[in-house]
Amino acid sequence: MYGTDAMLSIEVNEPTLQRQIEDWNINKECLRTDLDLIEELRERAKIKEATVKRRATKRFNAKVNLEILKKGTWSGECELMLEKIHDMES
Numbered sequence: 001m002y003g004t005d006a007m008l009s010i011e012v013n014e015p016t017l018q019r020q021i022e023d024w025n026i027n028k029e030c031l032r033t034d035l036d037l038i039e040e041l042r043e044r045a046k047i048k049e050a051t052v053k054r055r056a057t058k059r060f061n062a063k064v065n066l067e068i069l070k071k072g073t074w075s076g077e078c079e080l081m082l083e084k085i086h087d088m089e090s
Helices: 017-063 077-089
Strands: none
């Protein structure tokens, strides 16, 4: 404002050895807890995946129009394919 710059002095100190060791122990505890919970997280993911697949299948099947294939209703190559299918079923 008046031609002067404001400066803040910042000091960065290394953490003490005691603090580092405490952090390592906390980190190890957190890792153990995460490992214990990973199976539960996998199960939840599998359930969610199955739910999403079921929903997608339901939506897809709702849009599909089913038609009964009968001989004589199709022409050309389709008629030949239907004959082969009916022969295989018999």
